[in-house]
Amino acid sequence: MDKRKLHPRVHWLGAIDWDRRLFDSLIPLPDGTSYNAYLVQGNHKTALLDTVDPAMAHILLAQLEDVEKIDYLVSHHAEQDHSGTIPLILERYPDAKVVTTAKAKPMLIDLLQIAEDRFVTVADGESLDLGGLSLTFIHTPWVHWPETMVTYLPEAKMLFSCDFFGSHIAANDLYVIDQGRVHEAAKRYFAEIMMPFRTVIEKNITKLAPLAIETIAPSHGQVYDRPAWIMDAYRDWVSPTPHNLVSFPFVSMHGSTRIMVDHLSASLARHGVRVELFNLAVTDIGKLAMSLVDAGTIVVGTPTVLLGAHPLAAYAAFLANALKPKARFLSIVGSYGWGGKAVEQLAGMIPNLKVEVLEPLLVKGVPRQEELAQLDRLAATIAEKHSHESFRA
Structure with missing residues:
Protein backbone atom coordinates (compact mmCIF):
# COMPACT_ATOMS: atom_id res chain seq x y z
CA MET A 1 0.00 0.00 0.00
CA ASP A 2 1.04 3.60 -0.56
CA LYS A 3 1.50 6.22 2.14
CA ARG A 4 -1.81 7.66 3.31
CA LYS A 5 -2.34 11.19 4.60
CA LEU A 6 -3.58 11.75 8.17
CA HIS A 7 -2.62 15.43 8.32
CA PRO A 8 -0.87 17.76 5.84
CA ARG A 9 2.47 16.67 7.27
CA VAL A 10 1.63 13.30 8.82
CA HIS A 11 1.30 10.06 6.85
CA TRP A 12 0.38 6.50 7.71
CA LEU A 13 2.88 3.94 6.51
CA GLY A 14 2.96 0.22 7.14
CA ALA A 15 1.60 -3.09 6.02
CA ILE A 16 -1.71 -4.94 6.18
CA ASP A 17 -1.21 -8.60 7.06
CA TRP A 18 -4.38 -10.27 5.80
CA ASP A 19 -3.06 -13.83 6.20
CA ARG A 20 -1.55 -13.96 9.67
CA ARG A 21 -3.58 -16.13 12.02
CA LEU A 22 -1.28 -16.56 15.03
CA PHE A 23 0.80 -14.08 17.01
CA ASP A 24 3.73 -15.09 19.21
CA SER A 25 2.86 -18.71 18.36
CA LEU A 26 0.08 -18.25 20.91
CA ILE A 27 -2.54 -15.59 20.19
CA PRO A 28 -5.24 -16.30 17.56
CA LEU A 29 -5.67 -13.60 14.90
CA PRO A 30 -9.08 -14.35 13.30
CA ASP A 31 -9.04 -11.00 11.45
CA GLY A 32 -5.36 -10.72 10.56
CA THR A 33 -3.50 -7.60 11.68
CA SER A 34 -1.61 -4.53 10.54
CA TYR A 35 1.77 -3.04 11.40
CA ASN A 36 1.44 0.73 11.44
CA ALA A 37 4.23 3.28 11.21
CA TYR A 38 3.84 7.04 10.87
CA LEU A 39 5.92 9.69 9.09
CA VAL A 40 5.90 13.18 10.64
CA GLN A 41 7.60 15.86 8.53
CA GLY A 42 8.37 19.17 10.19
CA ASN A 43 9.92 22.24 8.57
CA HIS A 44 13.42 21.17 9.55
CA LYS A 45 13.33 17.56 10.74
CA THR A 46 11.54 14.34 9.80
CA ALA A 47 10.61 11.54 12.19
CA LEU A 48 9.48 8.00 11.50
CA LEU A 49 7.40 6.56 14.34
CA ASP A 50 7.90 2.79 14.64
CA THR A 51 8.52 0.33 11.81
CA VAL A 52 6.91 -2.96 10.78
CA ASP A 53 7.31 -6.67 11.31
CA PRO A 54 10.50 -7.81 9.51
CA ALA A 55 8.49 -10.11 7.23
CA MET A 56 6.97 -7.00 5.63
CA ALA A 57 10.00 -4.72 5.70
CA HIS A 58 10.01 -4.46 1.91
CA ILE A 59 6.62 -2.70 1.98
CA LEU A 60 7.82 -0.02 4.39
CA LEU A 61 11.07 0.49 2.48
CA ALA A 62 9.10 0.98 -0.75
CA GLN A 63 6.88 3.57 0.95
CA LEU A 64 9.99 5.49 1.99
CA GLU A 65 11.57 5.61 -1.49
CA ASP A 66 10.78 9.31 -1.96
CA VAL A 67 11.80 10.28 1.59
CA GLU A 68 15.33 11.62 1.30
CA LYS A 69 16.12 11.98 4.97
CA ILE A 70 14.93 10.68 8.31
CA ASP A 71 16.39 12.44 11.31
CA TYR A 72 14.64 10.51 14.07
CA LEU A 73 13.25 7.00 14.31
CA VAL A 74 10.94 6.86 17.33
CA SER A 75 10.68 3.41 18.92
CA HIS A 76 7.72 3.22 21.27
CA HIS A 77 8.13 -0.45 22.07
CA ALA A 78 10.97 -2.93 21.58
CA GLU A 79 8.87 -5.92 20.49
CA GLN A 80 9.91 -6.97 17.00
CA ASP A 81 6.57 -6.46 15.24
CA HIS A 82 7.25 -2.74 15.78
CA SER A 83 11.03 -2.57 16.03
CA GLY A 84 12.20 -5.43 13.84
CA THR A 85 12.84 -3.30 10.72
CA ILE A 86 14.79 -0.58 12.57
CA PRO A 87 18.22 -1.94 11.46
CA LEU A 88 17.20 -1.70 7.79
CA ILE A 89 15.94 1.86 8.25
CA LEU A 90 19.18 2.86 9.98
CA GLU A 91 21.15 1.32 7.13
CA ARG A 92 19.25 3.39 4.57
CA TYR A 93 19.40 6.57 6.70
CA PRO A 94 22.86 6.52 8.33
CA ASP A 95 22.36 9.84 10.14
CA ALA A 96 19.07 8.84 11.78
CA LYS A 97 18.90 8.52 15.56
CA VAL A 98 16.68 6.08 17.44
CA VAL A 99 14.56 7.98 19.97
CA THR A 100 13.33 5.81 22.81
CA THR A 101 13.12 5.43 26.59
CA ALA A 102 16.12 4.59 28.72
CA LYS A 103 14.54 1.22 29.49
CA ALA A 104 14.02 0.43 25.81
CA LYS A 105 17.58 1.23 24.73
CA PRO A 106 19.29 -1.88 26.20
CA MET A 107 16.39 -4.04 25.04
CA LEU A 108 16.76 -2.83 21.46
CA ILE A 109 20.50 -3.37 21.63
CA ASP A 110 19.97 -6.95 22.84
CA LEU A 111 17.18 -7.79 20.41
CA LEU A 112 18.46 -6.05 17.27
CA GLN A 113 22.18 -5.40 17.91
CA ILE A 114 21.85 -1.69 17.21
CA ALA A 115 25.00 0.32 17.92
CA GLU A 116 24.80 2.31 21.14
CA ASP A 117 25.76 5.59 19.46
CA ARG A 118 22.62 5.51 17.31
CA PHE A 119 20.35 6.21 20.31
CA VAL A 120 18.83 9.30 21.89
CA THR A 121 16.90 8.55 25.09
CA VAL A 122 14.04 10.80 26.16
CA ALA A 123 12.61 11.51 29.58
CA ASP A 124 8.91 11.36 30.42
CA GLY A 125 7.30 14.55 29.08
CA GLU A 126 10.30 15.58 26.98
CA SER A 127 9.61 17.18 23.60
CA LEU A 128 11.42 17.19 20.26
CA ASP A 129 11.11 20.15 17.89
CA LEU A 130 10.79 19.24 14.21
CA GLY A 131 10.14 22.79 13.08
CA GLY A 132 6.50 23.84 13.15
CA LEU A 133 5.65 20.46 14.66
CA SER A 134 6.75 18.94 17.93
CA LEU A 135 6.68 15.47 19.44
CA THR A 136 6.07 15.02 23.16
CA PHE A 137 7.02 11.64 24.62
CA ILE A 138 4.95 10.19 27.45
CA HIS A 139 6.19 7.11 29.26
CA THR A 140 3.47 4.47 29.63
CA PRO A 141 5.18 1.52 31.33
CA TRP A 142 3.53 -1.90 31.14
CA VAL A 143 1.38 -1.11 28.14
CA HIS A 144 2.33 -3.91 27.73
CA TRP A 145 6.13 -4.12 28.29
CA PRO A 146 8.11 -2.15 30.89
CA GLU A 147 9.74 0.19 28.35
CA THR A 148 6.72 1.45 26.42
CA MET A 149 5.87 5.05 25.64
CA VAL A 150 3.48 7.02 23.43
CA THR A 151 3.99 10.19 21.40
CA TYR A 152 1.72 13.23 21.30
CA LEU A 153 1.67 15.70 18.40
CA PRO A 154 0.00 18.79 19.91
CA GLU A 155 -0.27 20.72 16.64
CA ALA A 156 -2.57 17.99 15.26
CA LYS A 157 -4.01 16.85 18.62
CA MET A 158 -2.86 13.36 17.62
CA LEU A 159 -1.70 10.54 19.88
CA PHE A 160 0.57 7.82 18.47
CA SER A 161 -0.23 5.09 20.96
CA CYS A 162 1.65 1.99 19.74
CA ASP A 163 -0.04 -1.06 21.36
CA PHE A 164 -2.21 1.15 23.60
CA PHE A 165 -5.77 1.11 22.13
CA GLY A 166 -4.59 -1.27 19.39
CA SER A 167 -6.52 -4.03 17.66
CA HIS A 168 -5.44 -6.97 15.56
CA ILE A 169 -7.50 -6.35 12.46
CA ALA A 170 -6.68 -6.22 8.76
CA ALA A 171 -8.64 -3.61 6.79
CA ASN A 172 -8.18 -1.26 3.84
CA ASP A 173 -10.02 1.49 5.69
CA LEU A 174 -7.58 3.94 7.25
CA TYR A 175 -10.08 5.08 9.89
CA VAL A 176 -12.52 3.06 11.98
CA ILE A 177 -15.72 2.52 10.00
CA ASP A 178 -17.31 -0.49 11.68
CA GLN A 179 -17.11 0.45 15.37
CA GLY A 180 -18.69 -2.82 16.55
CA ARG A 181 -16.13 -4.95 14.73
CA VAL A 182 -13.23 -2.86 15.97
CA HIS A 183 -14.58 -2.83 19.53
CA GLU A 184 -14.54 -6.63 19.56
CA ALA A 185 -11.03 -6.77 18.06
CA ALA A 186 -9.74 -4.17 20.52
CA LYS A 187 -11.31 -6.01 23.47
CA ARG A 188 -9.71 -9.26 22.32
CA TYR A 189 -6.39 -7.40 22.06
CA PHE A 190 -6.79 -5.97 25.55
CA ALA A 191 -7.83 -9.33 27.00
CA GLU A 192 -4.95 -11.28 25.53
CA ILE A 193 -2.03 -8.94 26.23
CA MET A 194 -3.08 -5.94 28.35
CA MET A 195 -5.32 -7.39 31.08
CA PRO A 196 -2.51 -8.53 33.41
CA PHE A 197 -1.41 -4.88 33.67
CA ARG A 198 -4.83 -3.26 33.98
CA THR A 199 -4.10 -1.42 37.25
CA VAL A 200 -1.01 0.23 35.73
CA ILE A 201 -2.89 0.93 32.50
CA GLU A 202 -5.60 2.69 34.50
CA LYS A 203 -2.92 5.08 35.79
CA ASN A 204 -1.61 5.62 32.27
CA ILE A 205 -5.11 6.49 31.03
CA THR A 206 -5.33 9.08 33.80
CA LYS A 207 -1.92 10.37 32.72
CA LEU A 208 -3.29 11.03 29.21
CA ALA A 209 -6.42 12.81 30.47
CA PRO A 210 -5.02 16.40 30.26
CA LEU A 211 -4.21 15.99 26.55
CA ALA A 212 -6.58 17.26 23.87
CA ILE A 213 -6.78 14.13 21.71
CA GLU A 214 -8.78 14.21 18.48
CA THR A 215 -7.04 11.28 16.76
CA ILE A 216 -5.47 8.09 18.11
CA ALA A 217 -3.07 6.37 15.72
CA PRO A 218 -2.14 2.92 17.12
CA SER A 219 0.48 0.56 15.77
CA HIS A 220 -2.05 -2.22 15.11
CA GLY A 221 -5.46 -1.74 13.55
CA GLN A 222 -7.28 1.29 12.25
CA VAL A 223 -6.93 4.94 13.25
CA TYR A 224 -9.54 6.41 15.61
CA ASP A 225 -10.76 9.79 14.32
CA ARG A 226 -13.46 9.79 17.03
CA PRO A 227 -11.46 8.29 19.90
CA ALA A 228 -13.76 8.96 22.87
CA TRP A 229 -15.49 5.56 22.60
CA ILE A 230 -12.29 3.48 22.67
CA MET A 231 -10.99 5.47 25.65
CA ASP A 232 -14.32 4.89 27.44
CA ALA A 233 -14.08 1.18 26.62
CA TYR A 234 -10.60 1.01 28.13
CA ARG A 235 -11.82 2.77 31.27
CA ASP A 236 -14.47 0.06 31.64
CA TRP A 237 -12.00 -2.77 30.98
CA VAL A 238 -9.47 -1.54 33.53
CA SER A 239 -12.11 -0.64 36.13
CA PRO A 240 -11.92 -2.79 39.28
CA THR A 241 -15.70 -3.31 39.21
CA PRO A 242 -16.76 -6.49 37.36
CA HIS A 243 -20.01 -7.11 35.53
CA ASN A 244 -22.90 -9.34 36.61
CA LEU A 245 -21.41 -12.16 34.55
Whole structure:
Protein backbone atom coordinates (compact mmCIF):
# COMPACT_ATOMS: atom_id res chain seq x y z
CA MET A 1 0.00 0.00 0.00
CA ASP A 2 1.04 3.60 -0.56
CA LYS A 3 1.50 6.22 2.14
CA ARG A 4 -1.81 7.66 3.31
CA LYS A 5 -2.34 11.19 4.60
CA LEU A 6 -3.58 11.75 8.17
CA HIS A 7 -2.62 15.43 8.32
CA PRO A 8 -0.87 17.76 5.84
CA ARG A 9 2.47 16.67 7.27
CA VAL A 10 1.63 13.30 8.82
CA HIS A 11 1.30 10.06 6.85
CA TRP A 12 0.38 6.50 7.71
CA LEU A 13 2.88 3.94 6.51
CA GLY A 14 2.96 0.22 7.14
CA ALA A 15 1.60 -3.09 6.02
CA ILE A 16 -1.71 -4.94 6.18
CA ASP A 17 -1.21 -8.60 7.06
CA TRP A 18 -4.38 -10.27 5.80
CA ASP A 19 -3.06 -13.83 6.20
CA ARG A 20 -1.55 -13.96 9.67
CA ARG A 21 -3.58 -16.13 12.02
CA LEU A 22 -1.28 -16.56 15.03
CA PHE A 23 0.80 -14.08 17.01
CA ASP A 24 3.73 -15.09 19.21
CA SER A 25 2.86 -18.71 18.36
CA LEU A 26 0.08 -18.25 20.91
CA ILE A 27 -2.54 -15.59 20.19
CA PRO A 28 -5.24 -16.30 17.56
CA LEU A 29 -5.67 -13.60 14.90
CA PRO A 30 -9.08 -14.35 13.30
CA ASP A 31 -9.04 -11.00 11.45
CA GLY A 32 -5.36 -10.72 10.56
CA THR A 33 -3.50 -7.60 11.68
CA SER A 34 -1.61 -4.53 10.54
CA TYR A 35 1.77 -3.04 11.40
CA ASN A 36 1.44 0.73 11.44
CA ALA A 37 4.23 3.28 11.21
CA TYR A 38 3.84 7.04 10.87
CA LEU A 39 5.92 9.69 9.09
CA VAL A 40 5.90 13.18 10.64
CA GLN A 41 7.60 15.86 8.53
CA GLY A 42 8.37 19.17 10.19
CA ASN A 43 9.92 22.24 8.57
CA HIS A 44 13.42 21.17 9.55
CA LYS A 45 13.33 17.56 10.74
CA THR A 46 11.54 14.34 9.80
CA ALA A 47 10.61 11.54 12.19
CA LEU A 48 9.48 8.00 11.50
CA LEU A 49 7.40 6.56 14.34
CA ASP A 50 7.90 2.79 14.64
CA THR A 51 8.52 0.33 11.81
CA VAL A 52 6.91 -2.96 10.78
CA ASP A 53 7.31 -6.67 11.31
CA PRO A 54 10.50 -7.81 9.51
CA ALA A 55 8.49 -10.11 7.23
CA MET A 56 6.97 -7.00 5.63
CA ALA A 57 10.00 -4.72 5.70
CA HIS A 58 10.01 -4.46 1.91
CA ILE A 59 6.62 -2.70 1.98
CA LEU A 60 7.82 -0.02 4.39
CA LEU A 61 11.07 0.49 2.48
CA ALA A 62 9.10 0.98 -0.75
CA GLN A 63 6.88 3.57 0.95
CA LEU A 64 9.99 5.49 1.99
CA GLU A 65 11.57 5.61 -1.49
CA ASP A 66 10.78 9.31 -1.96
CA VAL A 67 11.80 10.28 1.59
CA GLU A 68 15.33 11.62 1.30
CA LYS A 69 16.12 11.98 4.97
CA ILE A 70 14.93 10.68 8.31
CA ASP A 71 16.39 12.44 11.31
CA TYR A 72 14.64 10.51 14.07
CA LEU A 73 13.25 7.00 14.31
CA VAL A 74 10.94 6.86 17.33
CA SER A 75 10.68 3.41 18.92
CA HIS A 76 7.72 3.22 21.27
CA HIS A 77 8.13 -0.45 22.07
CA ALA A 78 10.97 -2.93 21.58
CA GLU A 79 8.87 -5.92 20.49
CA GLN A 80 9.91 -6.97 17.00
CA ASP A 81 6.57 -6.46 15.24
CA HIS A 82 7.25 -2.74 15.78
CA SER A 83 11.03 -2.57 16.03
CA GLY A 84 12.20 -5.43 13.84
CA THR A 85 12.84 -3.30 10.72
CA ILE A 86 14.79 -0.58 12.57
CA PRO A 87 18.22 -1.94 11.46
CA LEU A 88 17.20 -1.70 7.79
CA ILE A 89 15.94 1.86 8.25
CA LEU A 90 19.18 2.86 9.98
CA GLU A 91 21.15 1.32 7.13
CA ARG A 92 19.25 3.39 4.57
CA TYR A 93 19.40 6.57 6.70
CA PRO A 94 22.86 6.52 8.33
CA ASP A 95 22.36 9.84 10.14
CA ALA A 96 19.07 8.84 11.78
CA LYS A 97 18.90 8.52 15.56
CA VAL A 98 16.68 6.08 17.44
CA VAL A 99 14.56 7.98 19.97
CA THR A 100 13.33 5.81 22.81
CA THR A 101 13.12 5.43 26.59
CA ALA A 102 16.12 4.59 28.72
CA LYS A 103 14.54 1.22 29.49
CA ALA A 104 14.02 0.43 25.81
CA LYS A 105 17.58 1.23 24.73
CA PRO A 106 19.29 -1.88 26.20
CA MET A 107 16.39 -4.04 25.04
CA LEU A 108 16.76 -2.83 21.46
CA ILE A 109 20.50 -3.37 21.63
CA ASP A 110 19.97 -6.95 22.84
CA LEU A 111 17.18 -7.79 20.41
CA LEU A 112 18.46 -6.05 17.27
CA GLN A 113 22.18 -5.40 17.91
CA ILE A 114 21.85 -1.69 17.21
CA ALA A 115 25.00 0.32 17.92
CA GLU A 116 24.80 2.31 21.14
CA ASP A 117 25.76 5.59 19.46
CA ARG A 118 22.62 5.51 17.31
CA PHE A 119 20.35 6.21 20.31
CA VAL A 120 18.83 9.30 21.89
CA THR A 121 16.90 8.55 25.09
CA VAL A 122 14.04 10.80 26.16
CA ALA A 123 12.61 11.51 29.58
CA ASP A 124 8.91 11.36 30.42
CA GLY A 125 7.30 14.55 29.08
CA GLU A 126 10.30 15.58 26.98
CA SER A 127 9.61 17.18 23.60
CA LEU A 128 11.42 17.19 20.26
CA ASP A 129 11.11 20.15 17.89
CA LEU A 130 10.79 19.24 14.21
CA GLY A 131 10.14 22.79 13.08
CA GLY A 132 6.50 23.84 13.15
CA LEU A 133 5.65 20.46 14.66
CA SER A 134 6.75 18.94 17.93
CA LEU A 135 6.68 15.47 19.44
CA THR A 136 6.07 15.02 23.16
CA PHE A 137 7.02 11.64 24.62
CA ILE A 138 4.95 10.19 27.45
CA HIS A 139 6.19 7.11 29.26
CA THR A 140 3.47 4.47 29.63
CA PRO A 141 5.18 1.52 31.33
CA TRP A 142 3.53 -1.90 31.14
CA VAL A 143 1.38 -1.11 28.14
CA HIS A 144 2.33 -3.91 27.73
CA TRP A 145 6.13 -4.12 28.29
CA PRO A 146 8.11 -2.15 30.89
CA GLU A 147 9.74 0.19 28.35
CA THR A 148 6.72 1.45 26.42
CA MET A 149 5.87 5.05 25.64
CA VAL A 150 3.48 7.02 23.43
CA THR A 151 3.99 10.19 21.40
CA TYR A 152 1.72 13.23 21.30
CA LEU A 153 1.67 15.70 18.40
CA PRO A 154 0.00 18.79 19.91
CA GLU A 155 -0.27 20.72 16.64
CA ALA A 156 -2.57 17.99 15.26
CA LYS A 157 -4.01 16.85 18.62
CA MET A 158 -2.86 13.36 17.62
CA LEU A 159 -1.70 10.54 19.88
CA PHE A 160 0.57 7.82 18.47
CA SER A 161 -0.23 5.09 20.96
CA CYS A 162 1.65 1.99 19.74
CA ASP A 163 -0.04 -1.06 21.36
CA PHE A 164 -2.21 1.15 23.60
CA PHE A 165 -5.77 1.11 22.13
CA GLY A 166 -4.59 -1.27 19.39
CA SER A 167 -6.52 -4.03 17.66
CA HIS A 168 -5.44 -6.97 15.56
CA ILE A 169 -7.50 -6.35 12.46
CA ALA A 170 -6.68 -6.22 8.76
CA ALA A 171 -8.64 -3.61 6.79
CA ASN A 172 -8.18 -1.26 3.84
CA ASP A 173 -10.02 1.49 5.69
CA LEU A 174 -7.58 3.94 7.25
CA TYR A 175 -10.08 5.08 9.89
CA VAL A 176 -12.52 3.06 11.98
CA ILE A 177 -15.72 2.52 10.00
CA ASP A 178 -17.31 -0.49 11.68
CA GLN A 179 -17.11 0.45 15.37
CA GLY A 180 -18.69 -2.82 16.55
CA ARG A 181 -16.13 -4.95 14.73
CA VAL A 182 -13.23 -2.86 15.97
CA HIS A 183 -14.58 -2.83 19.53
CA GLU A 184 -14.54 -6.63 19.56
CA ALA A 185 -11.03 -6.77 18.06
CA ALA A 186 -9.74 -4.17 20.52
CA LYS A 187 -11.31 -6.01 23.47
CA ARG A 188 -9.71 -9.26 22.32
CA TYR A 189 -6.39 -7.40 22.06
CA PHE A 190 -6.79 -5.97 25.55
CA ALA A 191 -7.83 -9.33 27.00
CA GLU A 192 -4.95 -11.28 25.53
CA ILE A 193 -2.03 -8.94 26.23
CA MET A 194 -3.08 -5.94 28.35
CA MET A 195 -5.32 -7.39 31.08
CA PRO A 196 -2.51 -8.53 33.41
CA PHE A 197 -1.41 -4.88 33.67
CA ARG A 198 -4.83 -3.26 33.98
CA THR A 199 -4.10 -1.42 37.25
CA VAL A 200 -1.01 0.23 35.73
CA ILE A 201 -2.89 0.93 32.50
CA GLU A 202 -5.60 2.69 34.50
CA LYS A 203 -2.92 5.08 35.79
CA ASN A 204 -1.61 5.62 32.27
CA ILE A 205 -5.11 6.49 31.03
CA THR A 206 -5.33 9.08 33.80
CA LYS A 207 -1.92 10.37 32.72
CA LEU A 208 -3.29 11.03 29.21
CA ALA A 209 -6.42 12.81 30.47
CA PRO A 210 -5.02 16.40 30.26
CA LEU A 211 -4.21 15.99 26.55
CA ALA A 212 -6.58 17.26 23.87
CA ILE A 213 -6.78 14.13 21.71
CA GLU A 214 -8.78 14.21 18.48
CA THR A 215 -7.04 11.28 16.76
CA ILE A 216 -5.47 8.09 18.11
CA ALA A 217 -3.07 6.37 15.72
CA PRO A 218 -2.14 2.92 17.12
CA SER A 219 0.48 0.56 15.77
CA HIS A 220 -2.05 -2.22 15.11
CA GLY A 221 -5.46 -1.74 13.55
CA GLN A 222 -7.28 1.29 12.25
CA VAL A 223 -6.93 4.94 13.25
CA TYR A 224 -9.54 6.41 15.61
CA ASP A 225 -10.76 9.79 14.32
CA ARG A 226 -13.46 9.79 17.03
CA PRO A 227 -11.46 8.29 19.90
CA ALA A 228 -13.76 8.96 22.87
CA TRP A 229 -15.49 5.56 22.60
CA ILE A 230 -12.29 3.48 22.67
CA MET A 231 -10.99 5.47 25.65
CA ASP A 232 -14.32 4.89 27.44
CA ALA A 233 -14.08 1.18 26.62
CA TYR A 234 -10.60 1.01 28.13
CA ARG A 235 -11.82 2.77 31.27
CA ASP A 236 -14.47 0.06 31.64
CA TRP A 237 -12.00 -2.77 30.98
CA VAL A 238 -9.47 -1.54 33.53
CA SER A 239 -12.11 -0.64 36.13
CA PRO A 240 -11.92 -2.79 39.28
CA THR A 241 -15.70 -3.31 39.21
CA PRO A 242 -16.76 -6.49 37.36
CA HIS A 243 -20.01 -7.11 35.53
CA ASN A 244 -22.90 -9.34 36.61
CA LEU A 245 -21.41 -12.16 34.55
CA VAL A 246 -20.20 -15.71 35.11
CA SER A 247 -17.48 -16.89 32.76
CA PHE A 248 -17.84 -20.66 32.56
CA PRO A 249 -15.09 -22.64 30.78
CA PHE A 250 -15.73 -26.38 30.85
CA VAL A 251 -14.95 -29.72 29.27
CA SER A 252 -16.99 -32.91 29.43
CA MET A 253 -15.92 -36.37 28.30
CA HIS A 254 -18.97 -38.59 28.83
CA GLY A 255 -21.73 -36.09 29.55
CA SER A 256 -21.87 -35.96 33.38
CA THR A 257 -20.04 -32.64 33.68
CA ARG A 258 -22.11 -31.22 30.81
CA ILE A 259 -25.32 -32.02 32.70
CA MET A 260 -23.96 -30.03 35.65
CA VAL A 261 -22.86 -27.15 33.43
CA ASP A 262 -26.24 -26.85 31.74
CA HIS A 263 -28.15 -27.10 35.02
CA LEU A 264 -26.03 -24.46 36.78
CA SER A 265 -26.22 -22.14 33.76
CA ALA A 266 -30.01 -22.35 33.67
CA SER A 267 -30.24 -21.78 37.41
CA LEU A 268 -27.97 -18.72 37.19
CA ALA A 269 -30.13 -17.31 34.40
CA ARG A 270 -33.25 -17.71 36.59
CA HIS A 271 -31.45 -15.64 39.23
CA GLY A 272 -30.70 -12.86 36.73
CA VAL A 273 -27.00 -13.66 36.30
CA ARG A 274 -25.55 -13.62 32.78
CA VAL A 275 -23.50 -16.67 31.82
CA GLU A 276 -21.03 -17.19 28.99
CA LEU A 277 -20.16 -20.85 28.29
CA PHE A 278 -16.91 -21.98 26.70
CA ASN A 279 -16.58 -25.62 25.70
CA LEU A 280 -12.80 -25.92 25.91
CA ALA A 281 -12.71 -28.74 23.39
CA VAL A 282 -13.74 -26.34 20.61
CA THR A 283 -13.63 -22.76 21.91
CA ASP A 284 -11.58 -19.85 20.61
CA ILE A 285 -9.43 -19.15 23.67
CA GLY A 286 -9.46 -15.45 22.80
CA LYS A 287 -13.23 -15.40 23.34
CA LEU A 288 -12.70 -16.83 26.81
CA ALA A 289 -10.10 -14.15 27.54
CA MET A 290 -12.58 -11.47 26.44
CA SER A 291 -15.18 -12.86 28.82
CA LEU A 292 -12.68 -12.76 31.67
CA VAL A 293 -12.31 -8.98 31.15
CA ASP A 294 -15.81 -8.49 32.58
CA ALA A 295 -16.61 -11.56 34.68
CA GLY A 296 -17.48 -11.22 38.34
CA THR A 297 -17.30 -14.98 38.88
CA ILE A 298 -15.39 -17.77 37.15
CA VAL A 299 -16.71 -21.32 37.28
CA VAL A 300 -14.58 -24.14 35.85
CA GLY A 301 -16.26 -27.39 34.83
CA THR A 302 -14.08 -30.48 34.57
CA PRO A 303 -14.21 -34.26 34.60
CA THR A 304 -11.44 -36.14 36.37
CA VAL A 305 -8.57 -37.52 34.27
CA LEU A 306 -5.91 -39.67 35.95
CA LEU A 307 -6.94 -38.33 39.37
CA GLY A 308 -6.65 -34.69 38.27
CA ALA A 309 -8.49 -32.06 36.26
CA HIS A 310 -8.87 -32.51 32.52
CA PRO A 311 -5.81 -30.90 30.81
CA LEU A 312 -8.03 -28.39 29.01
CA ALA A 313 -9.54 -27.26 32.31
CA ALA A 314 -6.04 -26.98 33.76
CA TYR A 315 -5.09 -24.77 30.81
CA ALA A 316 -8.11 -22.54 31.43
CA ALA A 317 -7.04 -22.15 35.08
CA PHE A 318 -3.47 -21.41 33.98
CA LEU A 319 -4.73 -18.79 31.51
CA ALA A 320 -6.93 -17.08 34.10
CA ASN A 321 -4.04 -16.99 36.56
CA ALA A 322 -1.76 -15.42 33.93
CA LEU A 323 -4.31 -12.81 32.79
CA LYS A 324 -5.24 -11.77 36.36
CA PRO A 325 -8.86 -10.76 35.68
CA LYS A 326 -10.86 -8.72 38.17
CA ALA A 327 -13.28 -11.55 39.04
CA ARG A 328 -14.03 -11.75 42.75
CA PHE A 329 -15.41 -15.29 43.05
CA LEU A 330 -14.50 -18.72 41.72
CA SER A 331 -15.97 -22.19 41.91
CA ILE A 332 -15.34 -25.60 40.37
CA VAL A 333 -17.87 -28.23 39.36
CA GLY A 334 -17.39 -31.60 37.75
CA SER A 335 -17.43 -35.35 38.02
CA TYR A 336 -15.21 -38.32 38.72
CA GLY A 337 -15.31 -42.07 38.38
CA TRP A 338 -13.45 -43.44 41.41
CA GLY A 339 -11.64 -40.50 43.00
CA GLY A 340 -9.22 -37.68 42.39
CA LYS A 341 -8.00 -34.24 43.39
CA ALA A 342 -9.22 -32.01 40.56
CA VAL A 343 -10.42 -29.29 42.94
CA GLU A 344 -7.17 -29.13 44.88
CA GLN A 345 -5.17 -29.13 41.65
CA LEU A 346 -7.11 -26.28 40.01
CA ALA A 347 -7.24 -24.22 43.22
CA GLY A 348 -3.45 -24.48 43.44
CA MET A 349 -3.07 -23.11 39.90
CA ILE A 350 -4.62 -19.67 40.56
CA PRO A 351 -2.41 -17.90 43.13
CA ASN A 352 -2.65 -14.61 41.20
CA LEU A 353 -6.42 -14.41 41.47
CA LYS A 354 -7.77 -12.42 44.39
CA VAL A 355 -10.98 -14.42 44.63
CA GLU A 356 -13.23 -15.98 47.21
CA VAL A 357 -13.62 -19.68 46.41
CA LEU A 358 -17.25 -20.72 46.62
CA GLU A 359 -18.09 -24.30 47.65
CA PRO A 360 -16.98 -26.61 44.78
CA LEU A 361 -19.02 -29.63 43.77
CA LEU A 362 -17.59 -32.84 42.31
CA VAL A 363 -20.00 -35.73 41.91
CA LYS A 364 -19.40 -39.43 41.37
CA GLY A 365 -20.80 -40.42 38.00
CA VAL A 366 -24.02 -38.81 36.80
CA PRO A 367 -25.35 -36.06 39.10
CA ARG A 368 -28.37 -37.03 41.20
CA GLN A 369 -31.28 -34.85 42.19
CA GLU A 370 -29.73 -33.81 45.50
CA GLU A 371 -26.54 -32.76 43.70
CA LEU A 372 -28.50 -30.73 41.16
CA ALA A 373 -30.11 -29.03 44.16
CA GLN A 374 -26.60 -28.16 45.38
CA LEU A 375 -25.96 -26.49 42.03
CA ASP A 376 -29.14 -24.45 42.53
CA ARG A 377 -27.80 -23.33 45.90
CA LEU A 378 -24.47 -22.38 44.27
CA ALA A 379 -26.37 -20.30 41.69
CA ALA A 380 -28.28 -18.54 44.47
CA THR A 381 -25.02 -17.82 46.30
CA ILE A 382 -23.40 -16.36 43.20
CA ALA A 383 -26.44 -14.17 42.52
CA GLU A 384 -26.42 -12.93 46.11
CA LYS A 385 -22.68 -12.17 45.97
CA HIS A 386 -23.11 -10.22 42.73
CA SER A 387 -25.98 -8.25 44.19
CA HIS A 388 -24.12 -7.31 47.36
CA GLU A 389 -21.04 -6.23 45.37
CA SER A 390 -23.11 -3.90 43.14
CA PHE A 391 -21.62 -5.31 39.97
CA ARG A 392 -22.23 -3.62 36.65
CA ALA A 393 -25.18 -4.87 34.62
